[in-house]
Amino acid sequence: MEMITEGTPMGRAEPIIRVENLAKSYDGKTKAVDGVSFEVKEGEVFGFLGPNGAGKSTTIKMLTTLLVPSSGHAIVCGYDVHKQANDVRRSVGIVPQDYTADEDMTGLANILLCADLYGLPRSDSKPHAEELLNLVELQDAQNRKVKTYSGGMRRRLELACGLINYPRLLFLDEPTLGLDVQTRAAVWKYIRTLKEEYRMTIFLTTHYLEEADSLCDRIAIIDHGHIVKIGTPTQLKEGVGGDVIVVGVKETEPDMSEQISKVSLVREVKRTGNDYRIKTELGEEATPQIMDIIRSNGLHVTKISLTKPTLDEAYLELTGRTLREEETNRWAMMSQRVTMARARS
Amino acid sequence: MSSPNPSDTNLTRTTTVQETMPAQKASAAQRVVPRMDTSPLHGLWALTVRDLRKWYTNPYQLLISLIQPIVWLGIFGKALNFTSFISASGATVAQQQQILLSTFGTTSYFSFLSVGMLASIILFTAAFSGMSVVFDRRFGFLNKALSTPVSRGAVVVSKVLQSGIRALIQSGMVLLIAVVLGMDTSAFSVLGILGAFTLLFLMGFALSSLFVTLALRSSDWQTQMAIINLLNLPLLFASNALFPTKIMPAWLQDVVKLNPVSYAIDGARQLLLGSPGTNSLVVDFGVITIFAVVLTSVGVVMSWKLLSK
Structure with missing residues (x-):
C-alpha cells in the first residue's frame, strides 16, 4: 500500500x-462491504444510494477512519485512511447519522467542544462557531x-459541528433520515449552499x-456491499431506456412511424391506433x-405527453428490487429508529 | 418514495450548476485554516470539563451520591457501637480504650469507619465511570469524538480524570459530614489531609481506569451494571474499610493484602487519625501509585486497540 498523494499526472486533477x-468483514464472515472501488472528484456531490444494510454506513465509517x-x-x-488516520480526520468534516x-449543553457549547477536539484555538473557534450557527440559522437558539x-x-447543529474544522470534504450519513418534508428541504438548501458557495466536496449516503x-452530481448504487453502477442521475435513468413520448394524431393516414424514427434522438417508435409511443433520449429536445x-x-396533434424515467425504475432495473426498508441487524435498526424518533421530537 | 417530478429537479440542478461554477467564495467554511494543536493532550481538558459540567449542573445527582455514605455513617456507623460491646464484658474504661485502640488504631470506631467511607464513595464513583463511556457510545458522542483528531488515549484519560475529580470532591463532602457526625479531628493537620486526599485521588484514578477500560467495548449498560455489582462489593468487603484486617480469618487477610483499596485506606487512617497503620506510608503511597500508573497505562494502550474496530 504505497502512499498516493503528490505528483498528480499532468492535466488531471x-x-x-x-x-x-x-472491503470490511466482521468476524471474518459477514461481508458488510465487499470490494468497492470508486473516485470522487473535488467539488462534486457524490451519493451512495442503497437500502439499509447495503454497506453505506460501513463505507463512510471506513473513509472517516472510524472503522479499519x-x-x-x-x-x-491525499491521506491513507488507515496509516494517516489523524491527517484524514483533520481534513474532513463528518455529519453522522445519529444525533x-x-x-x-447549549448549541454553541457543543460546537466549541468540537472545535476543541480538533485543537482549534478558541480565538478562532468562537467567531467561527457563531458564523456557522448563522449559516444553519440557529443563532437565536x-x-x-x-x-x-x-x-x-x-440536524442543523450536527451540520454546523461538521464544518467547524474548515473541511475540504464533508461526509453526510443519511442527512435527512426521519426529517419532515420542510426540514428536509432546508437541509438540502444548506447542502447546495456548501457546494455552490463554498465549493465543498460532499459525500453523502441516502436511501x-x-x-x-x-x-x-453522481450516484453510486450500492447493494449487498457491492457497487452496482456509478453515474449521473440522468445517466442512471437513461440506462433504463430513456424518455417516453406519447403523441396522439388526429389522422390515421399516413403512418408517421418511419419519419419520426429518423429524428436522431429517437430510439424506437410503436404505433397503437392513433397514438405513437416513442422511446427517446433527451425528451425535451426530441418533442x-x-x-x-x-x-x-x-397532420394535427391531439395530445402529447413526456414521461421521464425515475430513479426508482433505474434502481429496480439494476438491483432487481425496489428500494424499501429492509431488516438488517437488530442493533442497526434500533439505532436508526432512535435517530428517527429523535428527529421527530 | 418516487420522485415527485424528476424533470423539475433536473432543470433546477442544471441551472444552478451553471450559475455558480465560476465564482469561488472564500468565506466561513473555507478560509485560511488556523493551525490546529496536534499534541496528544489536546481536547483532554475539554472532554473532562464536558463530563464534569454534567455533574455539577445536576445537584440531584450530587445529593443522591452522598446519601449512601450518610446512611453508612449515620446508621451503620452509629449502630455498630463497639464501646458498648466491650463495656458489657465488664472491662474498665481504660481497658476498653486499650482494646479499641489496639483493634482499630483509634478509640472511636466511627472515626475508623469514616475513613473507610471516604474510600467507599471513591470506589462507587469510579465503578460508575465506565457507565459514561457506555452512554457516550450509545448516544453517538463517542463516535463523534473518535472522528476528530483527538487522541484515543485522551478519550480514556478524560473519563478517568473526571471520575477522579468527582470522587475527590465527593469524598471531601463525606469528610465534612463525618466531622459533623462526630469524627475525631484531634489528629487532623493540613499536610495530613492533603496527603490522605492524594492517596484517595490516586486510588480513584486507578479504579476508574479499570472500570473505563472494562467498558471500552461495551454498548449496553446491563453488562456494565453486572460488572459493577461483581467488583464493587468484593472490593469494599475484602478491604479494611469496615473492619480492621487483623480480626479477619487468615485467608481473607491475604485477599485484603492484594486489594489496593486497603492501601489507600491504611495510609489515609495514618494521616487523618494518627493510627499506627499496617504498612508504612511509603509502602501505601508506592502501591497506590504503581496501581494507578499501571491501570491507566493499560487503559490507554487498550484504547488504541478497542476504540477502533
Whole structure:
C-alpha cells in the first residue's frame, strides 16, 4: 500500500477520494462491504444510494477512519485512511447519522467542544462557531440547551459541528433520515449552499431516491456491499431506456412511424391506433422536432405527453428490487429508529 | 418514495450548476485554516470539563451520591457501637480504650469507619465511570469524538480524570459530614489531609481506569451494571474499610493484602487519625501509585486497540 498523494499526472486533477477494492468483514464472515472501488472528484456531490444494510454506513465509517478496512485501501484528501488516520480526520468534516450533540449543553457549547477536539484555538473557534450557527440559522437558539431543540434544529447543529474544522470534504450519513418534508428541504438548501458557495466536496449516503436525484452530481448504487453502477442521475435513468413520448394524431393516414424514427434522438417508435409511443433520449429536445415533422405533413396533434424515467425504475432495473426498508441487524435498526424518533421530537 | 417530478429537479440542478461554477467564495467554511494543536493532550481538558459540567449542573445527582455514605455513617456507623460491646464484658474504661485502640488504631470506631467511607464513595464513583463511556457510545458522542483528531488515549484519560475529580470532591463532602457526625479531628493537620486526599485521588484514578477500560467495548449498560455489582462489593468487603484486617480469618487477610483499596485506606487512617497503620506510608503511597500508573497505562494502550474496530 504505497502512499498516493503528490505528483498528480499532468492535466488531471487528483480525485479527493480514491477507493480501491475496499472491503470490511466482521468476524471474518459477514461481508458488510465487499470490494468497492470508486473516485470522487473535488467539488462534486457524490451519493451512495442503497437500502439499509447495503454497506453505506460501513463505507463512510471506513473513509472517516472510524472503522479499519479489512482489505483494500482508500485515499482521502491525499491521506491513507488507515496509516494517516489523524491527517484524514483533520481534513474532513463528518455529519453522522445519529444525533451526537450533548443534550445537556447549549448549541454553541457543543460546537466549541468540537472545535476543541480538533485543537482549534478558541480565538478562532468562537467567531467561527457563531458564523456557522448563522449559516444553519440557529443563532437565536445557540444559548439554549440542545434538549430543547427540535429534530431539524439538531440536524442543523450536527451540520454546523461538521464544518467547524474548515473541511475540504464533508461526509453526510443519511442527512435527512426521519426529517419532515420542510426540514428536509432546508437541509438540502444548506447542502447546495456548501457546494455552490463554498465549493465543498460532499459525500453523502441516502436511501431516499429523490434525495440522491436532486442533490447528487453522481450516484453510486450500492447493494449487498457491492457497487452496482456509478453515474449521473440522468445517466442512471437513461440506462433504463430513456424518455417516453406519447403523441396522439388526429389522422390515421399516413403512418408517421418511419419519419419520426429518423429524428436522431429517437430510439424506437410503436404505433397503437392513433397514438405513437416513442422511446427517446433527451425528451425535451426530441418533442418539438417530432411535433414539427407531424405538422409539416399536414397532420394535427391531439395530445402529447413526456414521461421521464425515475430513479426508482433505474434502481429496480439494476438491483432487481425496489428500494424499501429492509431488516438488517437488530442493533442497526434500533439505532436508526432512535435517530428517527429523535428527529421527530 | 418516487420522485415527485424528476424533470423539475433536473432543470433546477442544471441551472444552478451553471450559475455558480465560476465564482469561488472564500468565506466561513473555507478560509485560511488556523493551525490546529496536534499534541496528544489536546481536547483532554475539554472532554473532562464536558463530563464534569454534567455533574455539577445536576445537584440531584450530587445529593443522591452522598446519601449512601450518610446512611453508612449515620446508621451503620452509629449502630455498630463497639464501646458498648466491650463495656458489657465488664472491662474498665481504660481497658476498653486499650482494646479499641489496639483493634482499630483509634478509640472511636466511627472515626475508623469514616475513613473507610471516604474510600467507599471513591470506589462507587469510579465503578460508575465506565457507565459514561457506555452512554457516550450509545448516544453517538463517542463516535463523534473518535472522528476528530483527538487522541484515543485522551478519550480514556478524560473519563478517568473526571471520575477522579468527582470522587475527590465527593469524598471531601463525606469528610465534612463525618466531622459533623462526630469524627475525631484531634489528629487532623493540613499536610495530613492533603496527603490522605492524594492517596484517595490516586486510588480513584486507578479504579476508574479499570472500570473505563472494562467498558471500552461495551454498548449496553446491563453488562456494565453486572460488572459493577461483581467488583464493587468484593472490593469494599475484602478491604479494611469496615473492619480492621487483623480480626479477619487468615485467608481473607491475604485477599485484603492484594486489594489496593486497603492501601489507600491504611495510609489515609495514618494521616487523618494518627493510627499506627499496617504498612508504612511509603509502602501505601508506592502501591497506590504503581496501581494507578499501571491501570491507566493499560487503559490507554487498550484504547488504541478497542476504540477502533
